[in-house]
Amino acid sequence: MNLATALRPSPETRRTFDRLVVESFAARAEMGAAAAADIAAALAGLLGKQANVRMVFAAAPSQADMLAALCAVPGIDWNRVTAFHMDEYIGLSPSSPARFGNWLDQHVFGRLPFAAVHRITPEPDAAAEIRRYSDLLNEAPIDFVCLGIGVNGHIAFNDPPVADFSDPLDVKIVELDDICRQQQVDDECFPDLASVPREAVTLTVPRLVRAGRMFCVVPGRVKRDAVSKTLHGPLTTECPASILRTHAACTLYIDKDSDPDA
Template structure:
């Protein structure tokens, strides 16, 4: 057994929904530790067969336990890993702690010796940044994506009104719907709805799905309905996360609170 995965917690239940593997854990901490162990194992396997790995991170409180556990995993040569993130607000002060790049700096980007970290920086020209980031993503394949699911079923900032399973773009500017914006307040990222930006830059659904391996971490009772729709609802952009059921290598990690079958 690989040293990085030696202490992986066991799930309460494990099941397959279409092509999606679903693992449910008793606690949020166990969920994060198991996801981190699996991500570490995938990283080590990739690095054993290629010179570098490129991976995308989500920024959200739901990812905190996993990222903390991942940063502590042994045996990973982070100097050969290039990091991206999947979305960023437009219009926030660059120093705001609510900026996703800043959140990821705190939780992972500055904690590990990455080969490179590519941050989405909307200023001063949002359209130019979309083009720049698309180019960076397309320089080589993306190996791993660490993502979550929003209360409205979004992945990245692909909310139901703007999600497109056949999007021709890799990165785009989107309008955030009010459910998504309210979630940011409920997550204590903003003091009130008026403080939450209305626009963001996001990786599109097809861009995320082109990654070789996806790890989706979704704890908490507030996400239970979104998880239920993801697993059992019709495949539709009305719940963008349903598309994860089509990916050939995606695991969904949930805890007792977010598990609709618990």
């Protein structure tokens, strides 16, 4: 047992919805620490069995506690880990702090010695970037995905109007719905709705759920309705995150504010 596992906070409740394991914590910091401990343990276990690990990260304030805790875990051979991210805006300046690649540079990519970091770079040709990124993703299996859930139930930028559980593509251009765009304002990533791009490049739902293991971190009262629909609603693209209930190895980490049953 490593130090992170030994110090892992215990959830207040642990239950299962279909195949999805849900752990609910008293506080956001405990939720993030527990998710980080589980990711670290999974990394250590897999690196003991194979030469390299490939993982995808979400960029959002909801992930900050988990990423901070993960970066602090000692003893992980990050030099054998290749990192991807799952979505990026189209039309933002490469230097914009709201750009997801830049957010991840600050919170994880720039803090750990990864073997490689593959960033989505939509300019100057988003269609060419989709082909390039799809090829990179398909060079070998994706072992882990670290993600969140949007207020409209999206995973990555698969909003309800564009989410497709049978999508033939791995990466695509999507139009963002206004609920998703408003969330970016509410998260203080943009000053107003007009500043939020209308299009983005995203990994599709099937590409995400093909990962060997998924760690989904969703704190905050604003996410409570989305979590409720994920757990209690039908399996539908009206709540794209509901697909997580079908994954063989996904854990959802929530806090008392996002827990609809608390």
